[in-house]
Amino acid sequence: MKAKSLKLRWLPGTVLVALLSACGGGGGSSSSSASGSSSDATVSYQVSLANLTNQQPMSPVVAIIHKAGYTAFDVGEAASVALERLAEGGETSTLVQAAEADPNVLQVKTISGGVAPGTPKTFSFTAARSDRAELQVTLVTMLTNTNDGFTGIESQNLNNLAVGQSTEVTTLAFDAGTEANSETSATVPGLGGTGFSAVRDDATVVVTQHGGVVSADDNLGSSGLSEAHRFDNPVLQITVTRTE
Amino acid sequence: MKSTISKAALAVLGCSWVVSAQAVDFDVKVTNLTHGMYLSPVLVATHPAASSVYSLGSAASNNMKAMAEGGDSSGLQTELIGAGSDTPQILNGTVNNKIPPGGDAEQLGLSSSPGNDRITVVTKLMPTNDGFAALNAIILPTEPGRYVYKMDAFDAGSEANDELMVVGGNTVGVQGIEPDPDITTTGTGGTGASGSDNNATIHTHRGVLGDSNSTGGSSDLDNTIHRWLNPVARVIITVN
Numbered sequence A: 001m002k003a004k005s006l007k008l009r010w011l012p013g014t015v016l017v018a019l020l021s022a023c024g025g026g027g028g029s030s031s032s033s034a035s036g037s038s039s040d041a042t043v044s045y046q047v048s049l050a051n052l053t054n055q056q057p058m059s060p061v062v063a064i065i066h067k068a069g070y071t072a073f074d075v076g077e078a079a080s081v082a083l084e085r086l087a088e089g090g091e092t093s094t095l096v097q098a099a100e101a102d103p104n105v106l107q108v109k110t111i112s113g114g115v116a117p118g119t120p121k122t123f124s125f126t127a128a129r130s131d132r133a134e135l136q137v138t139l140v141t142m143l144t145n146t147n148d149g150f151t152g153i154e155s156q157n158l159n160n161l162a163v164g165q166s167t168e169v170t171t172l173a174f175d176a177g178t179e180a181n182s183e184t185s186a187t188v189p190g191l192g193g194t195g196f197s198a199v200r201d202d203a204t205v206v207v208t209q210h211g212g213v214v215s216a217d218d219n220l221g222s223s224g225l226s227e228a229h230r231f232d233n234p235v236l237q238i239t240v241t242r243t244e
Numbered sequence B: 001m002k003s004t005i006s007k008a009a010l011a012v013l014g015c016s017w018v019v020s021a022q023a024v025d026f027d028v029k030v031t032n033l034t035h036g037m038y039l040s041p042v043l044v045a046t047h048p049a050a051s052s053v054y055s056l057g058s059a060a061s062n063n064m065k066a067m068a069e070g071g072d073s074s075g076l077q078t079e080l081i082g083a084g085s086d087t088p089q090i091l092n093g094t095v096n097n098k099i100p101p102g103g104d105a106e107q108l109g110l111s112s113s114p115g116n117d118r119i120t121v122v123t124k125l126m127p128t129n130d131g132f133a134a135l136n137a138i139i140l141p142t143e144p145g146r147y148v149y150k151m152d153a154f155d156a157g158s159e160a161n162d163e164l165m166v167v168g169g170n171t172v173g174v175q176g177i178e179p180d181p182d183i184t185t186t187g188t189g190g191t192g193a194s195g196s197d198n199n200a201t202i203h204t205h206r207g208v209l210g211d212s213n214s215t216g217g218s219s220d221l222d223n224t225i226h227r228w229l230n231p232v233a234r235v236i237i238t239v240n
Helices: A081-089 A093-100 A129-134 B002-013 B016-020 B062-070 B074-082
Strands: A042-051 A061-066 A105-111 A121-128 A136-142 A149-157 A166-171 A173-175 A236-242 B024-032 B042-047 B089-091 B104-112 B118-126 B131-139 B145-151 B153-155 B233-239
Touching: A042 A129, A042 A136, A061 A093, A061 A121, A081 A093, A081 A136, A081 A149, A093 A105, A105 A121, A121 A129, A136 A236, A149 A166, A149 A236, B024 B042, B024 B089, B024 B118, B042 B074, B042 B104, B062 B074, B062 B118, B062 B131, B089 B104, B118 B233, B131 B145
Parallel strands: none
Antiparallel strands: A042 A121, A042 A236, A061 A105, A061 A136, A136 A149, A149 A173, A166 A236, B024 B104, B024 B233, B042 B089, B042 B118, B118 B131, B131 B153, B145 B233
16 A cells, blocks of 8 residues: 555645645535435535626626536637627526536536625535546636626636645636627626627637726727726636535 | 656756756647737747846847847847757748737647757737737746646837837837738827837836727727737647
């Protein structure tokens, strides 16, 4: 019997929060259990989301727990209509349906109410221990005071987290490439404007990083946004803690 | 397992002689993350530690000015070869060799010579007056794996950021931004977004201003298209 592995693998931005933790402590409530109630059969994670912008409330969040092979978005690729609906209007249902139909997806969570600046949100999920080595999480949410801005993480590996360990990731703002960044009140859902529109009229028609908003205070007279809506990277902090 | 541990430990201790002794076979992929900037053909070279092509906070060399103002890497290539680099590589994008927003360029099967343990990646942001993105003589990883780096935008400090379209603007010493048939989102008739840089050394780019008037205003760039937030590009080095 030799020691399993002494090599600690660090993800970029990973912070080891706690190495020592009582096994199976009374952490989050793990409700999902298929066959038996043995805690050995499952692994559980708690996810905390902190909106780092000044005034970009984030839409309801879709979190997809999956294995390799599922992709919600990729820089340089055209957005799916499901992603477009989320990025332009904060709509989650199409993306949820598409993910649930994917054979590589294990479960999909919707965090309703979104994530407001200054008000962190927490959710948790449980997966079969037999899937642990392949576990990835993808998470997306709209920056609601933009035309088609969103943020999230794509296929983040969770397989190296021990019980009690956390990993912390900060995210970049993306542009879905599906709607021109006009910033008008009529097209920004956070200002009461239209959310999803099937028209694709962006200058760049693939997913890229977002260039930020200009705002009326910076001489874009037609913008319904003010300087308070401006943002810079990173826009969201995601902390994943393995609780079981 | 034992050798893995000791190598990792040595890397932590900074024993660079351990890694510099070996040749490295690797692939490089550069992705343009911006929404409205193109990247000029990307210069990639592995070289000795002592031969970085620029320093933050120092004035740009003529070769760096040619790169940042004109997207011309020939001077830097000569400079690097003279410093003992491996043959510099040029990664061309899909739009007349430029990498469009969201696009990428990849070079497989590169190899560094023993001793060339640093890698430099440089590209010009187009259209800007003298904006570039770079990895400046970073340590080339040696352990097989996939390494992801983010490139921020820098300003060469050598040309005023007037954001005006001028034929010949992509020439060192010629003020302005070269009109480019591949980049159709630019305007004309601006009066000049900015005067000379206050910081005449290489510094973090403050971003472009742009305006909402395609035939006038202060800038020939569009403020809803050409602005960016860092990072502007992603580099993936895969060590084989």
